[in-house]
Amino acid sequence: MSMGHAAQHANPFLTAPVGRLFLSNAVPMAVVMSMGGILAVVDGIFVGHFIGSDALAAVSxxxxxxxxxxxxxxxxxxxxxxxxxxxxxxGERAAAGRVFAGAHGLVLAISVALAVLWAVVGTALVQSMAAGNADVADQAQDYLRIMILGAPAQLVLGLHADALRNEGRAGLVAVLSVLVNLFNIGANWLAIVVLGLGISGSALGAVAAQALGLALVLGVRGRSRKLLPLSVLRKHSWLEAWSRIVRLGLPLCLSFIGIAVVASAVMLSLRLRAGAEYAALIAAYGVVTRLLGFAFLPQMAIALATQSIAGNNAGAGRNDRAQAGLRLAIGAAFLWCLTVVVVGVFAGSTLGGWFSNDPAVIYAVAKILRPMMLLYASSGPVLVLALYFQALGQPGRTAALTLVKPWLLTPLIILTLSAVFGVRGIWFAFPMADAIILTLAVMIGRNALRIDGARTFEAEKSA
Structure with a gap:
């Protein structure tokens, strides 16, 4: 048996029942992502109750x-x-090691570029966003300065967590995530509540936790013989595979930046249309972004599990198993999003009260959530389908499903509806964009999966 075939035989992604495989990857990743969401919620509570509404606005x-x-x-x-x-x-572990090493060089270059960019435009950018509120601007600048200087730890930790997931160690990633996020919550409480470091304490806690997480994953990899060894980082060039990594990672990366674009469009529209309600609405929107950020993370966990299952099986020529995993993931993502809809529609005021004692902020949170939830249940299945195509090396389809909505549809509809209907129109832009992208996903997914299924059938006949 060749080394490649032996590695394939030992790969649980290719041999375990698909249902069990999906659960063993999706559940740990949901724990990982949910812990990050819980951290964001708890941090928001600390900021809102122990520092104040200006700090909550600065975080927004x-x-x-x-x-x-x-x-x-x-x-x-x-x-x-x-x-x-x-x-x-x-079964190509050497090639996997070369990609792993190249990714480290890429994140190092990104970290340097971030630090330079922040030094050049950071102050002006924050002051412009703060709309003349010097206290909010100062707090936001302190927070972001620490986060950007600590970015190398975040980026490298993300690489190692993704590598462990693709090596079938999702459960280990979940355990480490729980430990690191609990440490982060404790560090934030110490820095904000006990030491009174303000919003800077939140950033310092995050960076310290990321550094701890990185130390833990390096220790695990250094002691395991089944994982790619740390020696591949010395053996292979850190300049290798950058273009392929960027090409495949760019659609999902731009979709995250698209979330920032949407948030900026909302803030601009509020600044133009909200009048005296601006401060309360900005604070409330900050709460909503944290809540929906928490809701998004289990969706991403399901999508990442799909990515690992589909990628490993596509590499082995098992598109039937890849598509079986896709079907399970779409159903799970829909059920999760439906749960979020019910909570968002009926418990908005309660959720707002977690973050603020201001009645105006609490009322605004509920008012924002209700229209945004109208077609939210479609967002998880669309994300799963996008990462399925990304796992198969199809960045064009991934880009269509992840970039059209945040970069084009949602900002354009927000600006248009807010100009016509005022602040209320902002929140109805979200379900309108969801409806359009769902239609696009059905068109792309139906055609692509039918073609992939036909190819699988022909391959099985020829075998």
Whole structure:
């Protein structure tokens, strides 16, 4: 038996029952993502109740930049995952190691570029977003300065977590995530509530937790013989595979940046249309972004599990197993999103009260959530389908499903409806964009999956 065939035989992605495989990957990743969402919610509660509404507004202003950091983490990790999973599925561990090493060089270059860009435009950008509120601008700038300087830890940690997931260690990633996020919550409580460091304490807690997480994953990889060894980082060039990683990771990366674009369009529309309600609505929108960020993360967990399953099986020529995993994931994502809809529609005021004692903010949270939830249940299945295509090395289809809505549809509809109907029109832009992208997803998915299914059938006949 060749080394490649032996590696394939030992790969659980290719041999375990698809249902069990989906659960063993989706559940741990849901734990990982949910812990991040819980952290964001708890941090928002700390900020809102122990620092004040200006700090909550500052975090809201920082949100687009924070999303860019998450997007860049996805650029490297997501692109690497597509390549690595297929190499591992084909039993090509050496090729997987080269991609892993190249991804480290890419994140190092990204980190340097971020620091330079922040030094050049950071202050002016934050002051412009704060609309003349000096206190909010100062707090947002302090927060973002720490987050950007700590970006290398976040980016490299993301790489190693994605690598472990594609090596079949999703459960280990979940355990480490729980530990790191609990540490982060404790560090934020210490920095904000006990030491009184303000919004800077939130950023310092996040960076410290990411550094701890990175140390833990490096320790795990260094002690395991079944994982790609750390020696591949010395053996292979850090300049390898950048273009392929970027090409495959760019659609998902741009979709995260698109979230920042949408948030910026909302803030601009509020600034133009909200009048005296601007401060309360900005704070409420910050709460909503944290709540929907929490709701989004289990969707992403399901999609990432799909990516690992589809990538490994596509690399081994098992499109039948890849599509079986896709069907399970779409159903699970829909059920999760439907649950979010029910909670958002009927418990908006309660959720708002978690973050603020201001009645205006609480009322605004509920008012924002209700229209945004109208077609939210479609968002999870669309994301799953997008990452399925990304896992198969089809960035064009991924881009169509992940970029059209945040970069074109939602901002355009927000600006149009807010000009016609005022603030209320902003929130109805979201279900309108969902309806259009769902139609596009049905068209792309039906055609593509029918073709892939026919290819699988012909391959089975010829075998």
């Amino acid at each position: 202003l920082a949100f687009p930049v924070v999303m860019v950091l998450s997007a860049l983490t996805t650029l490297a990790g997501g692109g690497m995952s597509s390549l690595m999973a297929r190499h591992l599925g084909a």
